Amino acid sequence: MEFSCVICGESLPGESALTAHLAIHAMEFPCLICGENFSDESTFTAHLSAHGNICEPCGESFAEKEDLEEHIKSHLQRTPYHCGVCGKSFSNYNFLKTHMSFHSGETPFHCSVCGKAFSKEENLKTHVGIHTGQTPFPCEVCDKSFSSNADLVRHMRTHTGETPFQCVVCSKSFSRNSDLKRHMRTHTGETPFQCQVCGKSFSQNSTLKNHIRIHTGETPFHCQLCEKSFSLNHLLKSHMRSHTGETPFQCHVCRKLFSQSSNLKRHMKTHTGETPFQCKVCDKCFSQSSNLKKHVKRHLGMSPY
Structure with missing residues (x-):
């Protein structure tokens, strides 16, 4: 029996899949600066403070981060402008208009270099940095720098180990909202990426790209020691062991070593009698x-x- 999402209309294969899908919509605190979504107020306010001690909705500035966080809560408590599509509320009518562009697909801000379009001017400004090469936001831990503060904030999680995006189904957490969204498809069973050749569909775009090579015959991963090439990187890594002699797979019964996991599986049958x-x-x-x-x-x- 199929269930339809009342927010976006998507059909899901079961009630549990619908529940997991609705959890994606429940991330109800969108950052109007960088576009990330958050499922709880505390994580959202902490994220906003990373953009600086200036309130983006009203422009008021604060000497301390704590004061800014308290001020932001006052905005969250006054949200008279409601989205008729998904029910989200906003403190400012212009914020509602910006949000509605996500539903309408409207992208009025165009890059003059490559023509890519965006729903928000802030996102266009960040994108332009890709073409200009400007990276004014340096990491204080390593020597990397970024074109936007939002990218720097995401990068800092690689140093801090912070994983603020938590799955409401299994409690697994992630450092990026996009990683959480991909993970949610393991619960919903969604496979939005479809092969145009054979019709097979996948939950991840990267998996689709790997699958396409079956049809194209493309083998972009080349061995530097011989002339062989492979369609997938893990196949190249497996092949490299024929040159290095590496045997990372060990039988826990007799301690014999193998270069391939498939060889270890075959060997295990000698112990199990299968x-x-x-x-x-x-x-x-x-x-x-x-x-x-x-x-x-x-x-x-x-x-x-």
Whole structure:
């Protein structure tokens, strides 16, 4: 039985998937400076203070961060402007208009360099920094610098280990809101990224890109020691062990080492006695498919070697 989201109209495969999907909409504190969303007031106010001790909604400035946080709460308590689509409320009509552009898809702010369009002028200004190369926001811990303060704030979490975005279903937390949204699809079962060739769909855009290479034959990951190339990076890493001799996979029973996890799995069957490969002619079973193939050739009168 399918359930429809009353906010965005999307159809979900079950009640639990709908509950998880609605949790995404429940992130009800949007930052009007950088566009990130927050699920609770305390995380939201802490995030806003990172933009500086200036109240963006009204322009009032404060000497202390704590004073700014208290002031921001007064804005949150006065939200007479309501969105008729999702029910969110705002303290200023202009904020409501900006928010409505997310529903309408309106993107009036265009980059004069590449033509990319944005719903907010602040996002356009941040984007332009990509073309100019300006990075006025330096990290005080390492030598990296960023084109926007929001990017710097996100980067700082790599140093602090902060994970403010928490899944309401399993309590797993993330340093980025975008990572939480991707994670939520493991609960909702959403697969919005569809292959235009075969119709197969995926929960992550990166997984779709990897899948597309099956159709294109693209192998962008090249071995620097031989001429082989691969469609996926993990396949290249696996191949490199044939050059380095690395054997990171160890049998916990006899401590034998293997270069590939698939070889370890095959080996484990010698300990478990598992024989999942059965001959359809005589019902004899084997622990490895290669041994079954050799056996079948004997029935066909072919040399197994």
